[in-house]
Amino acid sequence: MAQAETLPSMDYMALVRRKRLYGGLILIVFIALMASGFDVADARNAGGFWNGITHVFDFPKEILSEAARDWRNLPGFLWQFVPSLIETLNIAAVSTLFGSGLAVIFALLSTRGLALWPRLTPVFRRAMDIMRAMPEIVIALVLIFLLGGGPVPAMIAIAFHTTGALGKLFSEVAENADLKPVEGLQSVGANWLQRMFLGVLPQVAPNWSSYALLRFEINIRASAILGFVGSGGIGYDLKTSLQWGQGKYDEVVAIFLLLFLTISVVDHFSDRARARLVKGGKAA
Amino acid sequence: MSAITTNATTTADLRETVTRAFARRKMQALAVPVLILAYLVYVFFAFDVPGIAGRMRPDNAAVLLSDFWSYKTHVTRDNRTGEVSVAVEGERKGTWPPGTAPDWVTLGDETRVALPDGGRITYIPDGAVIARAGFGTIEVHSTGRAIALTLPEGAAMPDWISASNTRVNISGEGWRFSMTKARTETFRYFPGWELFFFTLDSPFHGKSVGELIALALWEPRLTPAHSNIAAMASDFWNNAMWRHGDVFAAMGETVLMAFLGTMGAGLIAFPLAFVAASNFAPARAIRLTLRRLFDFLRGVDGLIWTVILSRAFGPGPLTGSLAILLTDTGTFGKTFSEALENIDGKQVEGIQSTGANALQRARFGVIPQVAPVILSQLLYYLESNTRSATIIGALVGGGIGLLLTQAIITQKDWEEVSYYIILIIAMVMVMDSLSGWIRRKIIKG
Structure with a gap:
């Protein structure tokens, strides 16, 4: 014992x-x-x-002192860079739109129980894995070579990665969707598209939109970086001002400010919108 | 009586509100796609999509595609010295040793190059004679100032020849010929990535898989100093054409950037998160200041951090990892403190009831609750930062991102670009499954 x-x-x-x-x-x-x-x-x-x-603080001190000296130029520069900022935002928005649209298709085709061709689900999953693993810069640089500069290569590159990243998240959400509405629709003779549109989409829409908003935040940053590597938008302006060096540091500060403000504001509002979407309207 | 009328009016009211609500819904359902469509039309013109057709470079696409699956060997004669050299991709590192050539090239007084479609190019002292199957003999002569082209009698100028006073280009299936005053050159295309394993100066070049296995396992040593298998490994690793050793070191650098950045950020953010969580914060003012600091770190973004840091630390992997560290400290500070705010207070109380002090309460009451969340966050970011590190590497000049951008900027080594892309995808996928595996192991077990 x-x-x-x-x-x-x-x-x-x-x-x-x-x-x-x-x-x-x-x-x-x-x-x-x-x-x-x-x-x-x-x-x-x-x-x-x-x-x-x-x-570490040498460079910030240098650019800030120059900006402080020429502070009168700042509002003008802020205004001057708004068009490129809008281009950067447009790249992010369009690539999020296209990416999430494609992600919906990929997610539905690769989710157990919902897939149109159940046998092909592994194929779509692998495809999404590859798209997710592809850094934006790879596609952007290759496309710049093929299509010339401009915002389109960056847009396609970000959309490609977004499809893979969102597709995986979307499919995880869809996996938890209640299948009863789908079965009900099937019993009245709805085809696949109708079943997905009327049976699945209403259930997953809040979570999907929340993920898409989060992606939009990420894509703004990605779009700024791709501009720096050579594809238009505010990143490109930053690069040219930096290459000029001293004398244009007030421009650099203006761009930093614009980027920082944009990212903070978008983050803030999308945070609130996502809280509302996921928690159902009660959050502030 | 009155009760019934109110009832009837409420029913009518209700019907009206419902109908109106439906109408509004319909409008909304219609308005969203219309708005999106309008936005896309605006972007279509803002991005100058119609102008792309003009800027597009289909010839670049052809170069890229053919480079991806094939390589070319140059047979070049310097017209001034008369020297003939045979080189893979025309690179010095891929040049055949003097006096040797692949079997389709005959060196001698007159160099002859056999063409895949049955024709033959002969380099004569002042030019070249191209015997093209089914067309006849074309002669190209360098006559003092200009380059003269002679077609077979009665033949019209075909579209696969382009000729001017200074240059003649002739192309065929799997080959191309070009002559200028300075050089006479023939290119032949072959499928595959030549010299991928061994360069021409390696004794293992041109051996079949079977021969290589035999050499590795039982055949006598080719170089007396090393065993065959060690020599093979070293020849592969130090391959001058593909630089496998450098490429793998660069990938290691990229992973290192992601690892140092993510884990360093986690180490810094974890203690700070306690101070920033409302249920642990010593003072409201400190908490709010920290929150703003986290927002600032996140809002400044990796791009700006990269620019600022590379001024202080110069290009390299350390700069990249510090940029990741700064951005992610902001992200982790936010998510970790949120996780701390969401813990169950009962467990902490239970520990407190046994007389535990603050440190013990944190260790046994709090950390077991937040550890899975924090670990899975860290691992998720480790994977996602591997990809970011590729991009940041291109900016700060470190890792595989740098090699990739360099290869793309030269615009000719597309087979190397493809090699790097495949490696990057494999690297990210390996990190993905590795972090998923650890996550499952730690959180479940």
């Missing part, structure tokens, strides 16, 4: 000890990885970390 009472507690202590050992080992490996990783990155960087850390 006494043995039976001690056994579980001994087991428990052994378990705890083993867990602690594993935890400690993982911690040591993690710290070693971080430390050696930092060393490697530091060694392969042009300027070292300890050298650079003292100069």
